[in-house]
Amino acid sequence: MSEKKGRFGIHGGQYIPETLMNAVIELEEAYDHYKNDPDFNQELSTLFNEYANRPSLLYYAKKMSEDLGGAKIYLKREDLNHTGAHKINNVLGQALLAKKMGKTRLIAETGAGQHGVATATAAALMGMECVVFMGEEDTKRQALNVYRMRLLGADVIPVTTGTATLKDAVSEAMREWTSRIDDTHYCLGSVLGPHPFPTIVRDFQAVISKEIKAQLMEKEGRLPDAVIACVGGGSNAIGSFYHFIDDPSVRLIGCEAAGRGIDGFETAATINTGKIGIFHGMKSYFCQDEYGQIAPVYSISAGLDYPGIGPEHAALHDSGRAEYVPVTDEEAVDAFEYLSKTEGIIPAIESAHAVAYAKKLAPQMDKNEIIVITISGRGDKDCAAIARYRGEDINE
């Protein structure tokens, strides 16, 4: 759906300092070369299958389907990937690409810590240096992931500027990249930032929808009626949607983090509360005030706590091809507990946003209809925070 280079409808583009322009051009040229290189694709596919545990399962959630009494529900189990989330798909792709480009050092931002852990993992595997920027607030919320990254050999740098969350970690990683380009690849974790990142990250995550399509065809002999995924920047969602975009019968539903509700300020629901702007290298929707100052967003989920959304999602929203719905903290926590009790699967609090919307949608659908929910990550990292949310104090 790209109309011109790096654009999705009116969104996307390359709004970055001149210092970085040759770096993104070099990246684009390298990617254009390697994406069609059989050896590169073979190597990546081997990493996916033999290191990251792909293909991930497409699991029929029988108890949940029966309990909700409507559509058949399948779960795409990205939580079963190595490192526990979909993030590894993109990271293995980018790390391999960076290595081919002769880079020896990866830098990354992280919110919940999943992308940081995945980047540190790939760096360890490929013998690269790794530095991860993480909002100081998030280093407290996700202390275990900070330890994991250090264990894997990465330096974790707490970011204290601004709101000390994901957007500040992205800004800091961009600043770092500006100061050291020659040996460093910025391994961006979502379908965000300047071209070519939204396209590269989408292509590496598109394996999710490619597998869903094949797996469901084998089990049910047909397409799903709806695909539901959580959206922060939107990488697991675009990965889940991508191979269904040209199948108009498939509803594509992105679940935004509404935090304490979209009527207040404590929210991260970009499409539902934001307006078009230009930030972090791209034109898209952003939570911002009337003067374009980026809003301090809030969600219980550190991974969805971002004031923008990937440009391809912005375009899918504009065209009406995908729907973006708000899900509150409370609904997500309920769904976190529900999936744990009903299916014995503890989802990441991010993914629980998608489960929450499926709980509302499934009963309104027929028994012969099919919903696929992407469980983008596992919820072990969230247990202490959810316990606290429920008023229980436990030690990690």
Next chain:
Amino acid sequence: MSRISEAFNGKKVFIPFITCGDPDLKTTEECVLQMVKNGAGIVELGIPFSDPTAEGPVIQEANLRALSGGITTDDVFDMVRSLRKKTDVPLVFMTYVNVVFSYGTKKFLENCRDVGMDGLILPDLPYEEKEEFAPACREQGIDLISLIAPTSNERIARIAGDAEGFLYIVSSLGVTGVRSEITTDLGAMVSLVRENTDIPCAIGFGISTPKQAHDMSQISDGAIIGSAIVRLVAAHGRDAAPFVGEYVKEITDAINAD
């Protein structure tokens, strides 16, 4: 030829920067007048932005101080209007694309002309995206200042060829902030610029001492200093103007010395 280009008219120009509204707009206005009195040839006015990704910690903090004081883009326009009654020094805004875009690009530039601005620097607007903002700038007679960086290489010819006002040469990799040493081969960059345009060029990023300012203006047409001034404002708050004036004088003298 624009007022900005004229400011260079055969002499070396010092371009000091200040973040508007840090700690308040009255202080900013006093500082700007001190800058002009002490020899600034052009003044760069930063409109605060919540997430200034090209700035180092000093200017980041100034942006946040200004915003936490409630400064808006409209307040900055009002200050310029008042400033224009007292000085005709060329004034250039430095801000981020979202500040202009969200205000409405056309309306922003109309206001720029109304209040008497001369130029606009957007550090997150590279050559490839320039045409989104350039027509509105042209229409209002505002120079859209282009930047070139140590990594620009073969891009320099194209960027310089289209430049207006002056060319902003970024001295070093990384973000704004004081540096003890500048290692880029700036002489080579300037030569490439000269081959492609008659527009003057000034060097910024990392400059703070009179000697650095002197050296930079010897190889180009002028020097730009931001963080060192913002640091003075941070240290002296509402009493900053005389300190800024003194510093600007020191730098101007160094730039004009042979």
